Amino acid sequence: MDDGSTKKRILDRAYQLAGLYGLEALTIGGLAEKMAMSKAGIYGHFGSKEALQLETVRHARSVFLAEVIEPAQAEPAGIARLWAMCTTLVSYRAEIGLHGGDFWITVFHEYASRSGPVRDAVEATMTWWLRHLKTVVSAGIELEQITPCDPAQLAFEVQALLSAGAHQHRLCGDPKATARGKSAVWHRLQALRGPRFPALAE
Amino acid sequence: MDDGSTKKRILDRAYQLAGLYGLEALTIGGLAEKMAMSKAGIYGHFGSKEALQLETVRHARSVFLAEVIEPAQAEPAGIARLWAMCTTLVSYRAEIGLHGGDFWITVFHEYASRSGPVRDAVEATMTWWLRHLKTVVSAGIELEQITPCDPAQLAFEVQALLSAGAHQHRLCGDPKATARGKSAVWHRLQALRGPRFPALAE
DNA sequence: CTTGTGCACGTACGATCGTTCGTATCCTAG
DNA sequence: CTAGGATACGAACGATCGTACGTGCACAAG
Numbered sequence: 001m002d003d004g005s006t007k008k009r010i011l012d013r014a015y016q017l018a019g020l021y022g023l024e025a026l027t028i029g030g031l032a033e034k035m036a037m038s039k040a041g042i043y044g045h046f047g048s049k050e051a052l053q054l055e056t057v058r059h060a061r062s063v064f065l066a067e068v069i070e071p072a073q074a075e076p077a078g079i080a081r082l083w084a085m086c087t088t089l090v091s092y093r094a095e096i097g098l099h100g101g102d103f104w105i106t107v108f109h110e111y112a113s114r115s116g117p118v119r120d121a122v123e124a125t126m127t128w129w130l131r132h133l134k135t136v137v138s139a140g141i142e143l144e145q146i147t148p149c150d151p152a153q154l155a156f157e158v159q160a161l162l163s164a165g166a167h168q169h170r171l172c173g174d175p176k177a178t179a180r181g182k183s184a185v186w187h188r189l190q191a192l193r194g195p196r197f198p199a200l201a202e
Numbered sequence: 203m204d205d206g207s208t209k210k211r212i213l214d215r216a217y218q219l220a221g222l223y224g225l226e227a228l229t230i231g232g233l234a235e236k237m238a239m240s241k242a243g244i245y246g247h248f249g250s251k252e253a254l255q256l257e258t259v260r261h262a263r264s265v266f267l268a269e270v271i272e273p274a275q276a277e278p279a280g281i282a283r284l285w286a287m288c289t290t291l292v293s294y295r296a297e298i299g300l301h302g303g304d305f306w307i308t309v310f311h312e313y314a315s316r317s318g319p320v321r322d323a324v325e326a327t328m329t330w331w332l333r334h335l336k337t338v339v340s341a342g343i344e345l346e347q348i349t350p351c352d353p354a355q356l357a358f359e360v361q362a363l364l365s366a367g368a369h370q371h372r373l374c375g376d377p378k379a380t381a382r383g384k385s386a387v388w389h390r391l392q393a394l395r396g397p398r399f400p401a402l403a404e
Numbered sequence: 405c406t407t408g409t410g411c412a413c414g415t416a417c418g419a420t421c422g423t424t425c426g427t428a429t430c431c432t433a434g
Numbered sequence: 435c436t437a438g439g440a441t442a443c444g445a446a447c448g449a450t451c452g453t454a455c456g457t458g459c460a461c462a463a464g
Contacts, residue, residue: 126370172332243412413458
């Protein structure tokens, strides 16, 4: 019944490691070592490596929902909610200095040219995330917070700028990169300012 | 003496495969199979896998220089040259349907959290590319083609939008994504239009 | 013709991968 | 107290990885 104990700890580690090195480089032996467990002990929880990868993706989805999407639902619909997601996405850090969104940045790119069930799950998440962003932008337009524009286009740009910021921060070790991403989104939103544009923190 | 023969063909294949699956997933056996050669035949040209990876990075750099940077030098300095790089980056396709910039998008993300000589070479390329973009933007400002702004910030945005477009095109199979990236850069440049803004094709 | 040098080959090695199997341990239901 | 299910274990497998070694063949220099 206590499903959340060992298996959840394994998935947390897998999530963390995959965010650093990808889901393909994730190794059952390496995972076992980090968990101070045997390979078979890890393996028994999943039955195959692909199942481990798929469950890690599902775990990452629930983390993303709980830490980025749901908190933003407390904000008013539209641009305030969009901006809440942006700030959360940029500022949240797990215990090892890993951004909350870094798992997805890594995995999105890892499976861009692959095939199979894991890739399909990853692609579905990307598609869902873009659609969610688009929905939030559309609400902002209908509420006259911003000038009418193509919501899918703005969603694309938000995703592009934020993930590029996090990525360059990691690759080049430049903390300003994250701020550049956030700043670019900020100015983009200001440029679209409509009659009912909400007050945004920071 | 004919250094360009077999070794160059190997590096071309390695470049192609690494653009699809990354430099870590690149395997000497797999490369040998695609080349209809033996593992030892491939291996002998490099002496280690890391050397193969490093030479592939150098090869990719020269491809990028020859196909993106140099052609743009024919354009007038500043925004026209910047836009030439953008269009080349977006439209160029290798024979297998791989964008010219896809190698770097893949590899940039693959090594974001890794360490070692390969990562250093990859990071150096990213840093160089951003600096080059910044230089071109700065020229555009000094020539009064665009309004004064932070050239590093605009360089960041160009890189972010173009690579996100190519990436989403690959992951989600949506050809519109590429156009979104290009379009976003286009409108960003138009918004910065200065007294000597040049005519841009397309 | 002989010699030497470089390229590609087949083979084999240790390590590590995912996976399977049998077993010991613990907790819970009866 | 006993029986059964879940959990984690050690050992072992075939496959594949990077790497090393010795061989054969081509071609240019003497």
